[in-house]
Amino acid sequence: MKRHLKSHGLDLRLLWQELQLPFSLLFITFVGGTLGYKLLYPDLELHRLFFMTAITLSTVGYGDVVGAENSPLAAWYTMVLMLVGMGTSVYAVSTLTAFFVEGALGELLKYSKLKRRIAGMREHYIICGAGTTGVHIIREMSRCGVNFVVLDQSEERLHELREEFPNLLFIADDATDEASLAQAGIHLASGLVAALTNDKENLFLTLTARQMNPRLKIVSKAIDLNIGRRLEIAGADYIVSPNFIGGMRMASEMLRPNVVSFLDRMLRGHENDIRIHEVTLPIGSSQAGKCLGELEVFLHTGVRILAMLDSPQSSQYVYNPDHDHKLAVGTVLLFIGNTAQQRKLIDLVK
Structure with missing residues (x-):
């Protein structure tokens, strides 16, 4: 069932999709019988004929109001109409009962609420693909407490994720479809992750997303490293190859196991949310023009700055920056800490 819900209230189109067949059969039988x-x-008035059809279909036994018993053809017609009407009525009532008893209405209401929440999102992230790669992205973003919505065609896969993440916001639809991306709020989103099953889909998704939102940050999965250049041309800001990273990880396990263990515990630990975070000095920052030492970062946040970028466009990192290093609007500060410490640093550099 394709779910397209309005931004408020229960979408009557969904309700009609569920009840369309039984009510249509009832209507056709009623009008056809009349x-x-x-x-x-x-020569008889329409209201009498409608009344005769109604009491025949409902089998309430109000009597013969048109004199059908005096005409063999009319009598046979009435009996056939009665049998057809009983079958149609039983089907309609059973479908309607199942709709309420089996919780279908509750599911529709739940999905309506879900779509309203998605429609109200701003500066969120869109994760396209909830497969073997996407599920890890979902877990990490969930642990970091950021707002995101998942786009995936597999309702079964999304149902399994809802068991792990009860508050997961998702859309069961084609992630490469413009209507689905618009429903996910791509025009107001901050970033999009293209984690579909093959490179062609990720390439098309990246191209579509870039056209729909030129300012969107796009991170794309690339199974084949040779497609990286095309993904860049299509609009991807960052390209990640699971095969390349997996190979590097295996080599690192052999050559520098303690470093890998340290990073693993930081990235996979469930008892805390320690991560390598980044904070950028915003436009209008009161700290722009000051030296790093003047911020007294450790005193106010409990973290130490590991590295800096003078601007997001710069490719030159300054590792272990000294206290005299100048700050400017756009300077990126990298540190190890939790989300609470990240928020403190964000407040500090405002």
Whole structure:
């Protein structure tokens, strides 16, 4: 079932999709039955024919109001209409009962609430693909407490994720479709992760996302390193190859196991949210023009600055910067800490 919900209230289109067939059959039977009586009794008023059809279909037994018992053809027609009407009515009632008893209405209400929450998101992230790569992205973003929505075609996979993440926001649809991306709030999003199953889909997704939101930060998965250049042309800001990273990781395990163990515990630890974070001096920062030492970062936040970038566009890192290093709007500070310490540093550099 394709889920397209309005930004407020229960989408009546979804409700109609569920109940369309039984109610349509009832309507066709009712109108068709009345037209049949009209052919048999062309001189009788429509309201009497409608009334006759209604009492026949409902089998309430109010009596013969058109004199069908005096006409063999009308009598046979009434009996057939009664049998058809009983079958249609039983089907409609059973479908409606199942709709409420089996919780389908509750599911629709739940999805309506879900879509309202997605429609209200701003500066969030969109994760396209919840497969073997996407699931780890979801877990990490969930641990970091950022706002994100997941786009994946597999409802079964999303249902499994909802068991692990009850508050997961998701859309069960094609991530390369513009309507799905718009529903995920791409025009107001901060970033998008293209983690679909093959490079062609990620390339098309990257191109579509860049056209829909030129300022969007896009990180794309690349199975084949040779497609990296095309992904850059399509609009990807960063390209990640799971195969390349996996190979580097295996070599590092052999050559520098303690470093790998340190990074693993930091990235995979569930008992705390220690990570390597970054904070950028915003426009209008009161700290711009000052030296790093004047911020007294450790005193206010409990973290030490590991490295700096003079601007997000710079490729030259300054490792273990000294206290005299000048700060400017756009300077990026990198440190090891938790999200609470990150928020403190964000407040400090405002």
